[in-house]
Amino acid sequence: MNGKIIPTEDALVSAMEPIYLGIFEGIKAYVEGNVRSSGKLNIFAWKPHIDRLWRSAAVNGITIPYTKEELLQGTIQSIKANGFSTNCYIQPRIWPKAGTGRYLASEFHVVIPTWKFDTFLGEENPHFDDERRYVISSWRRISSDALPPQAKSWANYANSGLAIREAARLGYDGAIFLDRRGFVSEGTGACIMSVRAGKVITPPVTASILESVTRGFFIKFIAEDLDLPVEVRDMTRVELYASDEVFFCGTGAEVTPVSSVDNMKIGEEYPGPVTRKIAEHYSQILAGGIGKYQYMLEPVE
Numbered sequence: 001m002n003g004k005i006i007p008t009e010d011a012l013v014s015a016m017e018p019i020y021l022g023i024f025e026g027i028k029a030y031v032e033g034n035v036r037s038s039g040k041l042n043i044f045a046w047k048p049h050i051d052r053l054w055r056s057a058a059v060n061g062i063t064i065p066y067t068k069e070e071l072l073q074g075t076i077q078s079i080k081a082n083g084f085s086t087n088c089y090i091q092p093r094i095w096p097k098a099g100t101g102r103y104l105a106s107e108f109h110v111v112i113p114t115w116k117f118d119t120f121l122g123e124e125n126p127h128f129d130d131e132r133r134y135v136i137s138s139w140r141r142i143s144s145d146a147l148p149p150q151a152k153s154w155a156n157y158a159n160s161g162l163a164i165r166e167a168a169r170l171g172y173d174g175a176i177f178l179d180r181r182g183f184v185s186e187g188t189g190a191c192i193m194s195v196r197a198g199k200v201i202t203p204p205v206t207a208s209i210l211e212s213v214t215r216g217f218f219i220k221f222i223a224e225d226l227d228l229p230v231e232v233r234d235m236t237r238v239e240l241y242a243s244d245e246v247f248f249c250g251t252g253a254e255v256t257p258v259s260s261v262d263n264m265k266i267g268e269e270y271p272g273p274v275t276r277k278i279a280e281h282y283s284q285i286l287a288g289g290i291g292k293y294q295y296m297l298e299p300v301e
């Protein structure tokens with residue numbers, strides 16, 4: 001925190017801090033060799049995540065008082081100080097320092113907490129076969145002309161919270177947003193992909209989505225490595241119902257299959273064969289098993 005290693009319970013700020021004006025990133029480090037074991041860690045897709053943090057900062061009037069390289073070194077120190085040798089999550093958070101101008105602030109706090117998580121990926125995955133029932137939210141996704149979803153700010157997640165709580169009240173596992181035009185947008189914390197007749201379809205950045213690092217990478221590797229056509233285009237609600245397979249992708253969600261939308265069962269098989277294939281390939285990439293993607297792994301050393 002602000003250049004020092006501090007135990008979480010001592011990383012304190014005043015209750016008057018405008019944390020709600022902050023931005024953040026969600027990044028993961030995975031174990032080399034097998035994402036369900038322990039050992040050496042590599043941070044996946046550090047560069048695109050940190051580039052997005054800088055874009056989120058620019059949009060939100062934040063000047064990050066460190067270089068990208070300093071944040072990388074701080075992240076590595078945070079992981080090492082925790083002594084992690086299993087997969088861990090990294091969440092750089094930056095917000096205006098109280099008393100320095102709030103919306104026009106001149107000084108900023110920078111904290112890089114790291115903590116362990118359980119992956120959905122890899123063999124003998126206990127979560128992958130669980131049913132996941134989603135509902136189309138009655139709340140629309142925030143739009144770019146009011147609160148840009150492309151920047152990763154805490155404020156955006158108030159919109160996600162409305163949809164998550166509505167879905168829970170209605171007895172669903174989660175929500176899917178439409179954008180203000182009525183096209184499929186994204187989940188509350190992940191991007192959405194549909195598989196139909198061997199093609200993968202995902203909404204464009206203009207459908208009020210976060211510019212997801214995972215989505216961008218999936219678009220590339222699904223086409224290049226798995227030889228499946230990928231269409232980035234607007235998708236209607238009815239097309240989503242008529243999918244053979246639906247899954248979420250994101251740093252947190254990894255690959256999360258969807259079994260039904262609005263109680264309409266998706267496809268014949270759950271999780272579908274394409275979803276399984278993508279998840280398997282992604283877990284190999286994260287474990288450093290695919291040479292051409294070594295450049296996306298930042299070693300924790």
Ligand code: PMP
Nearest residue numbers: 189190191210212213214250251
């Ligand atoms: N959309 C939203 C709203 C999210 O919170 C996330 C998670 N950061 C994503 C999409 C996926 O983005 P990424 O692949 O960069 O993690």
